[in-house]
Amino acid sequence: MSVSSNISQEDNKINIVVNERFDFSLHQQFRDAYSQCTTKKFNYALDLSQTEYMDSSALGMILLLKDHVDMYEGTLVILNPSDTVNKILTIAQFHRLMTIER
Amino acid sequence: MLASKNMLWLAGSLSVLLIVNQLWLQSDLLFYLAQLYLLGFMTFSLYQQEKEKINSSASSNNNKQMSDVDDVLIHEVIFELQQFLHQEIDIIEKELNRTKSLVEEAVTGISESFKYLQGLSGEQQNMILSLIKNSSSLDENDENPTLESFVSHANTTLEGFVKVIINTSKQSLQTLCYTDEMVTQFDSIFNLLAQVEGLATQTNLLALNAAIEAARAGEAGRGFAVVANEVRSLSVGSTELNQDIRNEISNAKEIIAKLRDSVEQMASADMTSTLEAKDKMSEMMTHVEKVNKHTFASVEELAILAPKINDAVALGVRSLQFEDLTRQSLHSLHENVQSIQAISDVLISFEQNDQKLVHQQLMVLKDKCQEIYHQTKQAEKARSVKQISMTEGEIDLF
Structure with a gap:
C-alpha cells in the first residue's frame, strides 16, 4: 500500500502516511483513507516525510481532504514535508490554507 | 692746496724758529709747549683742508686739472x-x-x-x-512598466496559474469521484438486470409449463395454449431487451473508462517546470530588487x-x-x-x-x-x- 492510514478513535486522530510518489494513481486509496471517517472535530495529520514526488493531482487530493476536514469541522496538519515537497506546497500557497509542520 | 702749502711752510719755519729759539735762549717749558701746540694745529688744519678738497671736488673750482679728469x-x-x-x-x-x-x-x-x-x-x-x-x-x-513591476506581475500571474492548475486537479478528482460513484450505480443496475433476466427465465419456464398443461388438457386448453405461447414470446422479448440494455450500459462503462483517462490527464500535471519557473522568478525578483537598491x-x-x-x-x-x-x-x-x-x-x-x-x-x-x-x-x-x-x-x- 502506498497510502496507509491509522485511525485512533480515542484520541480523535487519524494519521495518513503517503509513500514516495504522491500522484494520480493513489487517488482512490487516498480518498478511501479518510472517507469513512465522518466523526466531527477530528484531527487529521498528513505525514509526507517519505514523499519525494508530488504532482498537481496530489495537491488536488490534499485540497479535497481539506474540504472533507472543513465539512466535519476538523483540523488538518501536514507533517515533515521534504524540501522539494515543501517548495511545491509553498508555490501552491498551502501554508495559507493549513498548518505545515517541518 | 696752495694756502695749505703756505701754511705748512709758515708752520714749519715757525717751529724751526721756535726750536732754535728754545735751544738758543734756553726758554722755559711753557713756551716749548706752545710751540708744540702750534705745530699740531698746523698739521691738523692742513689735513682738514685736504679732506675737504677730496669730498667736495665738484664744488671746488680751484683744482682745474683734477675736475677735468673726473x-x-x-x-x-x-x-x-x-x-x-x-x-x-x-x-x-x-x-x-x-x-x-x-x-x-x-x-x-x-x-x-x-x-x-x-x-x-x-x-x-x-x-x-x-x-x-x-x-x-x-x-x-x-504607466511606465519597469523590470520590477514586470517581474512582480509575472510572479502574480504564475501564482494564479498554479492556483488554476491545482483547482483543475481538485475539480477533476471530484469529477472522478462522481464517475466512480456512477460506475458503482451501473454495477447495481447490472444486478437489477440480472434479477430481471431471472424473472424472464422463470416466466419463460412458466409459459413452457403452461403450454405443456394446455396440450394435456386437449381441446379445452387450446385457448390457454395460445396465451402460454404469447407469455413465452414476451419473456423471450424481455430477455432480448435485457441484453440490449446490458450492451448499452457496457458501452457507457467503456466511455466512462475513457473519461477517467482524460480526467486523469487533466488532474495530474507535472509541477516540476512550474517549480523551476517559480524559482527563476524569485531569483530574478531578488536580483532586480538588489539592482534597484x-x-x-x-x-x-x-x-x-x-x-x-x-x-x-x-x-x-x-x-x-x-x-x-x-x-x-x-x-x-x-x-x-x-x-x-x-x-x-x-x-x-x-x-x-x-x-x-x-x-x-x-x-x-x-x-x-x-x-x-x-x-x-x-x-x-x-x-x-x-x-x-x-x-x-x-x-x-x-
Missing part, C-alpha cells in the same frame, strides 16, 4: 650705467609682457574650461534629478556629489581672481620699471648736453632720483594698503 670718467660711467639700465629695462619689460600674456591666456583657458565644467555638471545634475524622479515614480505610476543608492550618492562638483568649480572660478592680482602686481612692476626708465632718460641727457656742467647735471639727477624715490614709496604704500584690503575682503565672482 668729468670724463663720470661721463663714461654714466654712459655705461645708462647702457646697462637700458638693457635691463628692455629685458624686464619683455619678460613682464610675456608673463602678462601667458597669465591672460592661461586664465582665459582655465576660465573657459571651468565654465564648460560647470555646464556639464549642471547637465549631470539634471540627469540625476530626472533619474531620481523616474526611480521614485515606479511604484506610484504603472544599488541604482537608487548610486543615484543618491551622485545627487550629493553633483553640488559638490559645482562648489569645487565655483571655488576654482573664484580662485581665478589671482589673475587680477597678478595683473596688478605686473602693473606696479611696470611702474617701477618706468621709474628706472626715467632715471635712465636723465642719464641720456648727460650725453646730449655735453656743454652743461657735470655738477649741474648731477644735481638734476639727484633731484630726479629723490622725486622718483618718493613717488615709488607713495605708490608702494598705497599698493600694500590695497592688497591688505583685498585679502581681507570678500572675493566675488567675476
Whole structure:
C-alpha cells in the first residue's frame, strides 16, 4: 500500500502516511483513507516525510481532504514535508490554507 | 692746496724758529709747549683742508686739472650705467609682457574650461534629478512598466496559474469521484438486470409449463395454449431487451473508462517546470530588487556629489581672481620699471648736453632720483594698503 492510514478513535486522530510518489494513481486509496471517517472535530495529520514526488493531482487530493476536514469541522496538519515537497506546497500557497509542520 | 702749502711752510719755519729759539735762549717749558701746540694745529688744519678738497671736488673750482679728469670718467660711467639700465629695462619689460600674456591666456583657458565644467555638471545634475524622479515614480505610476513591476506581475500571474492548475486537479478528482460513484450505480443496475433476466427465465419456464398443461388438457386448453405461447414470446422479448440494455450500459462503462483517462490527464500535471519557473522568478525578483537598491543608492550618492562638483568649480572660478592680482602686481612692476626708465632718460641727457656742467647735471639727477624715490614709496604704500584690503575682503565672482 502506498497510502496507509491509522485511525485512533480515542484520541480523535487519524494519521495518513503517503509513500514516495504522491500522484494520480493513489487517488482512490487516498480518498478511501479518510472517507469513512465522518466523526466531527477530528484531527487529521498528513505525514509526507517519505514523499519525494508530488504532482498537481496530489495537491488536488490534499485540497479535497481539506474540504472533507472543513465539512466535519476538523483540523488538518501536514507533517515533515521534504524540501522539494515543501517548495511545491509553498508555490501552491498551502501554508495559507493549513498548518505545515517541518 | 696752495694756502695749505703756505701754511705748512709758515708752520714749519715757525717751529724751526721756535726750536732754535728754545735751544738758543734756553726758554722755559711753557713756551716749548706752545710751540708744540702750534705745530699740531698746523698739521691738523692742513689735513682738514685736504679732506675737504677730496669730498667736495665738484664744488671746488680751484683744482682745474683734477675736475677735468673726473668729468670724463663720470661721463663714461654714466654712459655705461645708462647702457646697462637700458638693457635691463628692455629685458624686464619683455619678460613682464610675456608673463602678462601667458597669465591672460592661461586664465582665459582655465576660465573657459571651468565654465564648460560647470555646464556639464549642471547637465549631470539634471540627469540625476530626472533619474531620481523616474526611480521614485515606479511604484506610484504603472504607466511606465519597469523590470520590477514586470517581474512582480509575472510572479502574480504564475501564482494564479498554479492556483488554476491545482483547482483543475481538485475539480477533476471530484469529477472522478462522481464517475466512480456512477460506475458503482451501473454495477447495481447490472444486478437489477440480472434479477430481471431471472424473472424472464422463470416466466419463460412458466409459459413452457403452461403450454405443456394446455396440450394435456386437449381441446379445452387450446385457448390457454395460445396465451402460454404469447407469455413465452414476451419473456423471450424481455430477455432480448435485457441484453440490449446490458450492451448499452457496457458501452457507457467503456466511455466512462475513457473519461477517467482524460480526467486523469487533466488532474495530474507535472509541477516540476512550474517549480523551476517559480524559482527563476524569485531569483530574478531578488536580483532586480538588489539592482534597484544599488541604482537608487548610486543615484543618491551622485545627487550629493553633483553640488559638490559645482562648489569645487565655483571655488576654482573664484580662485581665478589671482589673475587680477597678478595683473596688478605686473602693473606696479611696470611702474617701477618706468621709474628706472626715467632715471635712465636723465642719464641720456648727460650725453646730449655735453656743454652743461657735470655738477649741474648731477644735481638734476639727484633731484630726479629723490622725486622718483618718493613717488615709488607713495605708490608702494598705497599698493600694500590695497592688497591688505583685498585679502581681507570678500572675493566675488567675476
